[in-house]
Amino acid sequence: MTLTELKYIVAVAREKHFGHAAEACFVAQPTLSVAIKKLEDELGVVIFERGGTEISMTPLGSQIVAQAERVLEQTAAIKEIAKQNKDPLAGPLRLGVIYTIAPYLLPPLVKTMIERVPQMPLVLQENFTTRLIELLRQGELDAAIMALPFADQGLVVQPLYDEPFVVALPKQHPWADRSTIRAEDLKSETMLLLGNGHCFRDQVLEVCPEMSRFSTSGDGIARTFEGSSLETIRHMVASGIGITVLPKASVPEVQARDGMLRYVPFSSPSPSRRVVIAWRKSFTRRPAIDAIRDAVLSCDLNGVTMLREEEVVAA
Numbered sequence: 039m040t041l042t043e044l045k046y047i048v049a050v051a052r053e054k055h056f057g058h059a060a061e062a063c064f065v066a067q068p069t070l071s072v073a074i075k076k077l078e079d080e081l082g083v084v085i086f087e088r089g090g091t092e093i094s095m096t097p098l099g100s101q102i103v104a105q106a107e108r109v110l111e112q113t114a115a116i117k118e119i120a121k122q123n124k125d126p127l128a129g130p131l132r133l134g135v136i137y138t139i140a141p142y143l144l145p146p147l148v149k150t151m152i153e154r155v156p157q158m159p160l161v162l163q164e165n166f167t168t169r170l171i172e173l174l175r176q177g178e179l180d181a182a183i184m185a186l187p188f189a190d191q192g193l194v195v196q197p198l199y200d201e202p203f204v205v206a207l208p209k210q211h212p213w214a215d216r217s218t219i220r221a222e223d224l225k226s227e228t229m230l231l232l233g234n235g236h237c238f239r240d241q242v243l244e245v246c247p248e249m250s251r252f253s254t255s256g257d258g259i260a261r262t263f264e265g266s267s268l269e270t271i272r273h274m275v276a277s278g279i280g281i282t283v284l285p286k287a288s289v290p291e292v293q294a295r296d297g298m299l300r301y302v303p304f305s306s307p308s309p310s311r312r313v314v315i316a317w318r319k320s321f322t323r324r325p326a327i328d329a330i331r332d333a334v335l336s337c338d339l340n341g342v343t344m345l346r347e348e349e350v351v352a353a
Contacts (some may be wrong), residue, residue: 041113043077044106045176046070047085051103052172054093107175111192114177115320125157126323132161133330134170134182138238138268139313142287143183146337147330155329167237174318181317181327183334185237193316196327197345198334202286202310203245207300208278214300221245221304228280230271233264238311242283245309275299285311287339313342 049059050070060067078085085099095103135144144162151160163170163179170182171190183198205219213219224245232239265271271282276298289301315334317327335344 039077039080040073041110043073044109046073047077047099047103048106048110048176050074050086050093051095051099056093110176111318111320115318115322117177126325127155127158127329129157130159130161131323131326131330132163132178132180134163134165134173134179134184136167136170136182136184136237137164138232138236138285139183139185139287140164141269142285142339143334143337146339147333150333150336151329154333158326158329166235168235171316174316177318180321180323181315181330183313183315185241185311185313188237192319194319194321195314195316196331198313198315198331199339199345200310200312200343201339202303202308202341203242203283204286204289204301204303206272206275206282206284206289207302208275208281209298209300210278211281211300213281213302216302218305219302221309224281224283230274230280230282231264232268232271233266238268238285241309241311245283245304272299283309286341289340312345 046059046063046065049062050056053059053062056071057067060070063070074085081102083098083102084096085102087094087096087099140162148160148162151158163173165173167184167188170179170184171188171193173179174182174193175190185201186195205213205224207214213223231242265274268284268288272284272288274280275282284301290297315327315331321327335346
């Protein structure tokens with residue numbers, strides 16, 4: 039039994055497809071398949087039920103994969119322990135960021151990190167919250183910046199900032215000159231949302247649950263449209279398809295009156311999200327986490343409320 043074989047079975051369990059798992063592990067599919075069959079023969083068990091278009095785990099296989107994830111996490115912890123006598127700010131730090139935060143936080147964050155700790159370059163990955171948590175648990179990431187809520191054991195969470203939401207409208211919209219908009223007013227509008235998998239989509243649906251029902255107007259046009267990114271949705275709003283809700287950090291600091299969009303805040307209490315940094319309990323480079331957090335707190339993110347208290351919560 040090898041760590042590589044354990045990594046392979048975890049990848050197949052995650053992807054539910056041998057080919058996709060092989061791509062994620064940067065190996066040929068036959069190499070991965072042979073290694074997993076060798077492990078099954080060594081253990082005398084069947085981990086995966088093969089057949090059909092999707093791979094599933096046997097009940098015993100689920101237990102083995104769960105244990106393999108713990109072994110891989112502990113292996114990463116051993117490597118971190120070995121680094122304890124070295125400078126915790128020396129060497130790359132692998133940082134994950136969710137899609138709806140990365141484009142707006144990373145430009146000022148990377149600039150600040152280069153100025154303050156040039157000896158600690160950031161290896162960055164954008165992804166969904168669920169995927170970043172998996173990579174954290176497997177030791178593939180050192181830390182991740184995400185939005186609450188999310189559920190996972192074995193992570194330490196520290197708040198970074200609270201970010202209010204705003205309504206984005208085409209400049210010709212009747213609400214464009216309003217000072218505020220009530221959340222309940224959105225149910226009468228054609229809304230644009232991110233696709234499934236984005237936590238920000240779920241947060242917006244909490245603001246206006248009616249959006250999730252995909253009702254249809256009298257002329258047959260869907261009341262809810264989906265976009266692949268906030269920037270794509272922004273362009274769709276400008277074209278007049280509908281309106282949307284955006285996180286405040288994504289809003290330009292200066293709203294040109296001749297621009298295509300208007301951004302209007304919500305009436306109090308304004309919906310918002312809490313952005314946090316999370317890392318494994320076993321991760322030993324705490325000064326590196328502190329350096330990231332201090333850099334984030336120094337960023338100007340257009341009106342978000344930075345949280346400077348030292349609250350740390352174990353998830």
